[in-house]
Amino acid sequence: MKRGSPGPPEFHSTAYGMKYFHTVFLLWAVLLAGCAQNPSGTGSGSPKTSEGPLRVGLVFDVGGRGDRAFNDLAYSGLEQAKKELGVDFIYVEPGGEGGEREAALRQMADDPEIGMVIGVGLLFSEDITALAGEYPSKKFACVDYMPVKGAALPSNLSGMTFEEKKGSFLAGALAGLMTRSNTVGFIGGMDSGIIRKFETGFREGVHFVNPRATLISGFIGMTGSAFANPAKGRELALGQYGRGADIIYQAAGASGLGVLEAAGETGRLVICTDCDPETLKDSRILGSMTKAVDRSVFSTVASAADGSFEGGRAVVYGLDDRYTDLVYSVSNKDRIPPSVLGRIEALRTKILSGEIALDETAALR
CATH class of the missing domain: 3.40.50.2300 (Response regulator)
Incomplete structure (x- = not known):
């Protein structure tokens, strides 16, 4: 069925x-x-x-x-x-x-x-x-x-x-360091406390490494069905790419398949969430914030x-034992300069040491 x-x-x-x-x-x-x-x-x-x-x-x-x-x-x-x-x-x-x-x-x-x-x-x-x-x-x-x-x-x-906010901060840093248009996007599934953690963490990561970057943000819906609407994901992504975003971070469940479709149509890139190893071979993907479910x-x-x-x-x-992590696309890792990879690992170390403080509960309140 x-x-x-x-x-x-x-x-x-x-x-x-x-x-x-x-x-x-x-x-x-x-x-x-x-x-x-x-x-x-x-x-x-x-x-x-x-x-x-x-x-x-x-x-x-x-x-x-x-x-x-x-x-x-x-x-x-x-x-x-x-x-x-x-x-x-x-x-x-x-x-x-x-x-x-x-x-x-x-x-x-x-x-x-x-x-x-x-x-x-x-x-x-x-x-x-x-x-x-x-x-x-x-x-x-x-x-x-x-x-x-x-x-x-x-x-x-x-x-x-x-620790979605910490992982998303690293995803934001990757986008902020890799963007060429200085505009990046975020697409969430259901507008909820947890998905807001993805959005706020990504926003803070982008602006930490690139204060001049513009972030376009959007959510697919207010109910659980927002995680199963690839058509809406594609529509929002095409809109953000059309406004100049060259990288979109999506935290939208199955709706994220529509974001990937839009990336293929426009020749732009996506940072995903929870990609499995096979999906990371997709050339449209720059990386993925993963939760080791x-x-x-x-x-x-x-x-x-x-x-x-x-x-x-x-x-x-959490991030300390890499149950929450940022991983890179098998197809696109070579396009990420070693300096960017090193910067992100340095940021990870600062988050773990507390030098960069991120409140995981802020978006839930």
């Missing part, structure tokens, strides 16, 4: 085979009926890791697999966990704008064979916080977790966070599998 088409979300399993088919069919039916509930509210699901390998249920962010970025990296982390740890998993791609997220999370939480449930993306924060409270015996994790106002992190929920998903699943999982806190995957 194609993403966004009418009907239930896609469920996939790596090892359940026919014995899991009945569970999946029921889950589809419940989602379609709109009645995925736990009437008792007692959280009856409980992990059964002692009876076999850990089984993980993952729900993708808007855009699903194939975004060549955020979601694909999360899947890669699960694949690594399967290969190296013997973990089994099932994943779901919510349809449309992701309105089935809560129902999919709840069904996984209610399944006694699933020991850990992961939501990929900030849009899961509120739902997964509530569900973790209902299912205290099950482990939960959320990639790009956003604090929920008035709610503490449950002891069985790990909030996975990154694959590594963080793997390490979180590994902790659940070996009993060292610790919830109740936000885990920061």
Whole structure:
């Protein structure tokens, strides 16, 4: 079934085979009926890791697999966990704008064979916080977790966070040092606190190394669907390139594919976010601010599998160990002068030492 088409979300399993088919069919039916509930509210699901390998249920962010970025990296982390740890998993791609997220999370939480449930993306924060409270015996994790106002992190929920502002500062420095037109652009997906961290970090990085540079900034939308609108991404990018930008930094999920399309049409460049190694071979890409979603998903699943999982806190995957990083295009690294590469590494060192202070929480307030 194609993403966004009418009907239930896609469920996939790596090892359940026919014995899991009945569970999946029921889950589809419940989602379609709109009645995925736990009437008792007692959280009856409980992990059964002692009876076999850990089984993980993952729900993708808007855009699903194939975004060549955020979601694909999360899947890669699960694949690594399967290969190296013997973990089994099932994943779901919510349809449309992701309105089935809560129902999919709840069904996984209610399944006694699933020991850990992961939501990929900030849009899961509120739902997964509530569900973790209902299912205290099950482990939960959320990639790009956003604090929920008035709610503490449950002891069985790990909030996975990154230093987007610091990584974006380095991306801004790269753009500011490499621009020839002295005009660069930023395109964000959903206008939200986390994406504002990308924008403000990029802006500060550009102006730190090139105070005279002009930044054109834009967001695709105000809802989760903004991460799955390549046509709008292309439209905004063509507008920014038309106004003189020669490099655009995009933090737009699958909508960023439209930015790449516009770069190809105009012969300009893009700095991406969360590119996988294969995508970095694209000649339209100058570099990518990466969040090692694959590594963080793997390490979180590994902790659940070996009993060292610790919830109740936000885990920061930061610049110091390169969970947050700036990487360069395989095709275009040779066009970046050694002096620029050296300058960016020097900036990284100053950020880590505190000489350059960047408040990761400013855009979230």
